[in-house]
Amino acid sequence: MRLSQMLFVTLRDDPADAEIPSHKLLLRAGYIRRIGAGIYAYLPLMWRVLQKVSQIVREEMNATGAQECLLPQLQPAELWKESGRWDTYTKAEGIMFAFTDRREQQVALGPTHEEVITYVARDMIKSYRQLPQHLYQIQTKFRDEIRPRFGLMRGREFIMKDGYSFHTDEESLKKTYQDMYQAYSNILRRSGLKFRPVEADSGAIGGSGSTEFMVLADAGEDEVLYTEDGKYAANVEKAISLPIDAEISPFTSYEKRETPGTETIEKVCKFLKCSPTNIVKNVLYQAAYDNGMTVLVLINIRGDQEVNEVKLINELTKLASQYGAKTILSLTIPDAEAQSKWAAKALPLGYIAPDITNDSIKSDKAIAPEFLRLVDRTVVDLKNFVTGANESGYHVVGVNWDEQIKLPELTVDIRKARPGDRAVHDPQQMLKSARGIEVGHIFQLGTKYSIAMGATYTNEQGEEKPLVMGCYGVGVSRLAQSAVEQSYDKDGIIFPVAIAPYHAIISVPNINDAQQMEAAEKLYLELNQAGVETLLDDRNERAGVKFKDADLIGIPFRIVTGKALANGKVEVVKRATKEAQEIPIGEVVTTLTNWVQEAIK
Amino acid sequence: MRLSQMLFVTLRDDPADAEIPSHKLLLRAGYIRRIGAGIYAYLPLMWRVLQKVSQIVREEMNATGAQECLLPQLQPAELWKESGRWDTYTKAEGIMFAFTDRREQQVALGPTHEEVITYVARDMIKSYRQLPQHLYQIQTKFRDEIRPRFGLMRGREFIMKDGYSFHTDEESLKKTYQDMYQAYSNILRRSGLKFRPVEADSGAIGGSGSTEFMVLADAGEDEVLYTEDGKYAANVEKAISLPIDAEISPFTSYEKRETPGTETIEKVCKFLKCSPTNIVKNVLYQAAYDNGMTVLVLINIRGDQEVNEVKLINELTKLASQYGAKTILSLTIPDAEAQSKWAAKALPLGYIAPDITNDSIKSDKAIAPEFLRLVDRTVVDLKNFVTGANESGYHVVGVNWDEQIKLPELTVDIRKARPGDRAVHDPQQMLKSARGIEVGHIFQLGTKYSIAMGATYTNEQGEEKPLVMGCYGVGVSRLAQSAVEQSYDKDGIIFPVAIAPYHAIISVPNINDAQQMEAAEKLYLELNQAGVETLLDDRNERAGVKFKDADLIGIPFRIVTGKALANGKVEVVKRATKEAQEIPIGEVVTTLTNWVQEAIK
The missing domain is CATH 3.30.930.10 (Bira Bifunctional Protein; Domain 2)
Structure with a gap:
């Protein structure tokens, strides 16, 4: 071209x-x-x-x-209803284009x-x-x-x-x-x-x-x-992954402590002089299922860990059938407004206990959501830990499972792995x-x-x-x-040879120079015939503009029919390295063919 | 495959x-x-x-x-609004899928x-x-x-x-x-x-x-x-085209005749003993423009001719701007219900005159549509013609333009050409x-x-x-x-070689016969290597089923590794002609390559 x-x-x-x-x-x-x-x-x-x-x-x-x-x-909605994915893909967080056609049928774009x-x-x-x-x-x-x-x-x-x-x-x-x-x-x-x-x-x-x-x-x-x-x-x-080890708890006996203004893990640690790994953090989520059912989820997870919401959604999806639902439509962190709809009184956010129950949150109006407690594995082995006392401004310390608070049999992995954690297959290996x-x-x-x-x-x-x-x-x-x-520099794109739009570009510095154009036309023909897909920059532009454009669009090999012609040569520049060399005109086709073959083999 | x-x-x-x-x-x-x-x-x-x-x-x-x-x-609606085609393509007779996306923007499918x-x-x-x-x-x-x-x-x-x-x-x-x-x-x-x-x-x-x-x-x-x-x-x-010539009118002087029950051209001709070519037929259409304007169109056309609605729409589109519109949304034949909305009294359908005017149809309520008369060229040269008297049960005969009824200066071509008409470029040629x-x-x-x-x-x-x-x-x-x-027979498709899914199919009559399978596998490999795209029917089915399927899917050349193998040959059948011949195995690749090349050159 x-x-x-x-x-x-x-x-x-x-x-x-x-x-x-x-x-x-x-x-x-x-x-x-x-x-x-x-x-x-x-x-x-x-x-x-x-x-x-x-x-x-x-x-x-x-x-x-x-x-x-x-x-x-175009896909008929019935097929998506058969698979049970119509709602997931069209409602709430769904990402499918769906509309009604002139025949009054629902269709979607796949x-x-x-x-x-x-x-x-x-x-x-x-x-x-x-x-x-x-x-x-x-x-x-x-x-x-x-x-x-x-x-x-x-x-x-x-x-x-x-x-x-x-x-x-x-x-x-x-x-x-x-x-x-x-x-x-x-x-x-x-x-x-x-x-x-x-x-x-x-x-x-x-x-x-x-x-x-x-x-x-x-x-x-x-x-x-x-x-x-x-x-x-x-x-x-x-x-x-395996999380880092928990530190030894500074607490040796169970006690309820007044901990004003410590709604975050950081503040609790500072106030109680303990490590985040000594804490059982209790996090609330609200899940909406496709059948209209809302479930309030309380997660127990170690204080230094974060919830992996993808893993959480997977766990909740597994439980969908027990709520008569198929899929989850949304997962949110309940705010004060949500709470006020179903709780008789506001939950003590920042101080929630690991084991609150349905009864403890249900309002008289009985419109509270179902309640579900999920325990992440990171909290199972904790001793003498700290956690919320379920009363604003109070924590309990020195807690042990099944002494003060029950640990359910079923625990799950819903924590976010992160760099620095140890690998499960070999604890000597760190995740990067x-x-x-x-x-x-x-x-x-x-x-x-x-x-x-x-x-x-x-x-x-x-x-x-x-x-x-x-x-x-x-x-x-x-x-x-x-x-x-993955591959560019300040001058533009550096396309891999295999997927570059063209393998080579012949930049003619001056199209009014007959010798330059003649050499370029000949190479253009021969290279393309040899399967080296080649562009010919025969625009009436300055050489600098042509070189800049060739670099910008990232063609792997640039051939310049310029001064070197005097010696029967052309300059060939590799885009990736900017490495330039002069090659006898008669060797250009073979050289380029080899370079291309080498690069895409 | x-x-x-x-x-x-x-x-x-x-x-x-x-x-x-x-x-x-x-x-x-x-x-x-x-x-x-x-x-x-x-x-x-x-x-x-x-x-x-x-x-x-x-x-x-x-x-x-x-x-x-x-x-x-996906195409943003704005582009179609810029070109003025959004309404034409989305309303009434439009054929574009259009809907509102999750960003509340109108989009269409191209x-x-x-x-x-x-x-x-x-x-x-x-x-x-x-x-x-x-x-x-x-x-x-x-x-x-x-x-x-x-x-x-x-x-x-x-x-x-x-x-x-x-x-x-x-x-x-x-x-x-x-x-x-x-x-x-x-x-x-x-x-x-x-x-x-x-x-x-x-x-x-x-x-x-x-x-x-x-x-x-x-x-x-x-x-x-x-x-x-x-x-x-x-x-x-x-x-x-040039329509056939009109016959000489049997009427020589203007007269109003009672013609009861002659709402169609056929009945008028029978009743008045004249040719359809002696009649000026007056046809009503109702056109809706994109700006909400409705126009009532009366067409004068020779009795033996039909209106070409595509040509009519083109004429009406040319006039759109004079009604402040861009395009036509629909063209219909007004029924009694439509008439009753805008005419004070029903038009005498079947007896309408060529020159009714806006005033003659407007109701007192003045909600009548604009009125437009279009005269097809076929009526211009008629003499002593017959046409409606604008009164139910009456025609006028022996009418001449500009004597009893005015002929407007502008006439148009809105008739349907048809087989048997003479060609415009050479009246000796008939249209087929x-x-x-x-x-x-x-x-x-x-x-x-x-x-x-x-x-x-x-x-x-x-x-x-x-x-x-x-x-x-x-x-x-x-x-x-x-x-x-364009190309099938009672047994199935006959694909042209150039666009057939495969050029050839090897049907192995009995896959449990080692000799048959061996010959087939060898040819399958060689033919594909030679660029003859070949299917191998190695299914565990009877030979008859395989031949029927090969005919049905229409592969140009069928190769059967059957009885002829005893003589070192295979049978090759051309799908289009059913012509069968035995070809030495060693010549199959060359023969097929030639046939394919010959067919797609």
């Missing part, structure tokens, strides 16, 4: 509304244009990057035997396709002899984000590869899951990215196990905890923290959707069994932007 | 809700599955067909210098992208030196059809290539338009389709000239009128009729969108001018189905 004929406009200044480097650079370099909030046009350069990423994805998927297809973006593919599988798969199957698609997805941000990272419209596999059993699923683990690793490696697979929470997708593929970058929205021995890495939402951009996520779904939607097969014994499912997603447009976020 | 591992299910019977052969066949052959009204999953075979069509489109577009990009499917691309061009194109530009995309589009039908032909979600070009002037536009005419012809030819480019109405897209590319098929929704000299072809919506499926449409838009949205450039003289635009669309999924509609 000739730049003189391309719709190519670069911007000198950072656009006002772009927050992170990759977003700014993609806008400035003319890869994308904003059309609306979280909605972008992918201009010709960007489209080439996306096509290259898609092609790598396609090759790796096909190599595993997965079959490409395309499912509809953010994901478990329902549609399970519907197809239910229709087409009848026998174990048809299994396993794995279908995937590369498609634009939609999320009705209230605050879209970071360009393509969290847009309302984005391109994903999503695949769904169907199996007779968990063993077959695990094999495909492993194949996908490998395929996803290949995709990211081939795209030229530094990444880390991490254990992840399965969230609204569900299932028994999942791995996220994180592209490492400072602007990543996710925090990853890992050990340096390479044996553990997890999203902080999912991470487990890194920022990542989630570009892939693979799930062992199990039978969640097949049971809900009645997608079954007949096994060898003639019995009807639910299909066992997996699903696998990689964000194509997000991956492309994450490559920029 | 091995059929044993593919999600491949064929149906014995025609699905109940499929109306035309191609729709039935695509469902039966496992290419598509219905997910909802007008919403389909493209299964792996279909996806390959769509990818092949897309690739042909892409190659032909790139060859013209057009640049591929991808524009968003059925077309003039607004978005004009917005991008306005932002990026500043100077004549950047022109011309041509951007295109291959993308899923949406139409909120009330009655989706015919499978992919008129779905609510479908794949299109749409391209938009920008120019300094009409001359540059015409050049690109001609390039697109050629590119579209190439696309259809290379896809193996019989087609005809025809003059077309530009409809809601607008602009000064447009050509549709019609794939010829009996089930086509469109009627094409053409002459056998190849010099004229047009969509019936757009077609012009054919059915077609519109798969492509190219438009000279001119400055409609650039003026409305303020997309300008600076010309060589430093003046600001509106961009001159063209747009070009081809229905990728519709093209794929139209290929089936």
Whole structure:
């Protein structure tokens, strides 16, 4: 392509509304244009990057035997009602575009396709002899984000590869899951990215196990905890760890103490001269289930620890059926107003006891929510601890479980792991923290959707069994932007060769110099014929402008048909290192072909 | 791909809700599955067909210098309000999905992208030196059809290539338009389709000239009128012609006649013993403009002719501005109820005069619509004609213009051309009729969108001018189905080689026969390596089932590793002709490679 004929406009200044480097650079370099909030046009350069990423994805998927297809973006609401996800995805925190069509039917725009593919599988798969199957698609997805941000990272419209596999059993699923683990690793490696697979929470997708593929970058929205021995890495939402040891309590006997103005752990510690690890902290949450049920949750957790709300939601979701509900719609910290609705008198916030009960909070009006106490494992082994006395301005110290306060049998892990904690697999290893951009996520779904939607097969014994499912997603447009976020400098983007829109750019310093243009035209033709995808900057612009633009858009190799022509040479500059060398014209095609091959192998 | 591992299910019977052969066949052959009204999953075979069509489109577009990009499917309402099309596309007969998002903003799902691309061009194109530009995309589009039908032909979600070009002037536009005419012809030819480019109405897209590319098929929704000299072809919506000559009127003097019970042309002719060509027929329409204005339209047209409502809408749209409106929202034939709202007394339907006026219909309540008389050219030369006397049960005969009734200066062409009419370019040529499926449409838009949205450039003289635009669309999924509609037999689909999902299928009659499987596996490997895309039917099914399925899905060449193996041969059957021949195993790859090359060159 000739730049003189391309719709190519670069911007000198950072656009006002772009927050992170990759977003700014993609806008400035003319890869994308904003059309609306979280909605972008992918201009010709960007489209080439996306096509290259898609092609790598396609090759790796096909190599595993997965079959490409395309499912509809419009999805009938009935399918989501069958799976039980309609409310979760459309109400409260839901992120699905949903509306009523001209036929007065509810439809949604697919953010994901478990329902549609399970519907197809239910229709087409009848026998174990048809299994396993794995279908995937590369498609634009939609999320009705209230605050879209970071360009393509969290847009309302984005391109994903999503695949769904169907199996007779968990063993077959695990094999495909492993194949996908490998395929996803290949995709990211081939795209030229530094990444880390991490254990992840399965969230609204569900299932028994999942791995996220994180592209490492400072602007990543996710925090990853890992050990340096390479044996553990997890999203902080999912991470487990051993907390630091609790200090010995300075208290040896049970006593109620007046502790005025100590509503925070910090203040209690200061006042009582103890460590946060000596305290049982009691935290209140209010959970709303999809059937209208509200549950008040009291958590006992060690004073130095924080609640991991993702883990908490998972625990509460497990309990949903006992409240006659399916899913949680929201989780909030109850404020005074909420309390006043259901409590006869305000709870002594900052001084709540670990074991308040339904009765202790119920108002006469009996409209109080259900009450649930969850005990985090960090408090189990505490001795002579400090905790709230359930009376404003008072704590109890020197408390021991089952002496003054009962410890329930069931305890859970709902604490946030954090850097500095010891690893579970090897307490010698400390967890470290890194920022990542989630570009892939693979799930062992199990039978969640097949049971809900009645997608079954007949096994060898003639019995009807639910299909066992997996699903696998990689964000194509997000991956492309994450490559920029991981690789740029003050002059612009440094695209990995494998996903750069073009491999090389020939910058002609002066298009009115016949010799320069002739050499450039010849190389342009020969390089493209040799498979080195090459741009020709034949614009009527100064050389400086051309070099700046080439650097900004991040083409890996720049060829300058300038002064060196006098010696039968051209200057070739590597974008990543700025390393420049003069190469005889006759060797340019071979050299560039080798460099490209080397870089994408 | 091995059929044993593919999600491949064929149906014995025609699905109940499929109306035309191609729709039935695509469902039966496992290419598509219905997910909802007008919403389909493209299964792996279909996806390959769509990818092949897309690739042909892409190659032909790139060859013209057009640049591929991808524009968003979500479109902010503001853009459509700027162009003035929001109401047309969302109200009354509109076909755009539109809804309010979580941010309380109106958004739509793109059925077309003039607004978005004009917005991008306005932002990026500043100077004549950047022109011309041509951007295109291959993308899923949406139409909120009330009655989706015919499978992919008129779905609510479908794949299109749409391209938009920008120019300094009409001359540059015409050049690109001609390039697109050629590119579209190439696309259809290379896809193996019989087609005809025809003059077309530009409809809601607008602009000064447009050509549709019609794939010829009996089930086509469109009627094409053409002459056998190849010099004229047009969509019936757009077609012009010379009507047959009027007969000499049997009446020689003006007279009012009692003609009871003659509300139709047929009855008048019978009663008065005259030809329909002797009659001036007066037809009423009611048009609603987007500003709420209603206009009552009386049309004078020759008795044997019909009103072309597309031409009528175009005439009324031209007049919109004089009523302070932009577009027409609906065109209906006023019924008794409508009349009773605005007429003091009912109009004498069947006996209306050609020249009734506003006053003659206005009720005392003065809520009557504006009144407009449109005279079709077919009535201009009539002598001694018959027409309504504006009194129930009475006609006037022997009428002459400007003697008894005034003829306005302005006349229009709003009649429907029809087979048997004479061609305008050569009255010796008769118009003939054919059915077609519109798969492509190219438009000279001119400055409609650039003026409305303020997309300008600076010309060589430093003046600001509106961009001159063209747009070009081809229905990728519709093209794929139209290929089936054009080419099938009682046993199934006969796909053209260029867009068949696979070129060949190896049917192993008995997979338990080691020799048969060995020969098949070897050919499967070699053919695929040679670029002959080959399926292996290694399912544990009877040979008859395999042959039936191969015929049904329409793979061009079937290879049977059966009895002929004894002589070192395999049977090869051509799907289109059922012609079978035995070919030595060693020659299969060369033969098939040649056949494929021959077919797609």
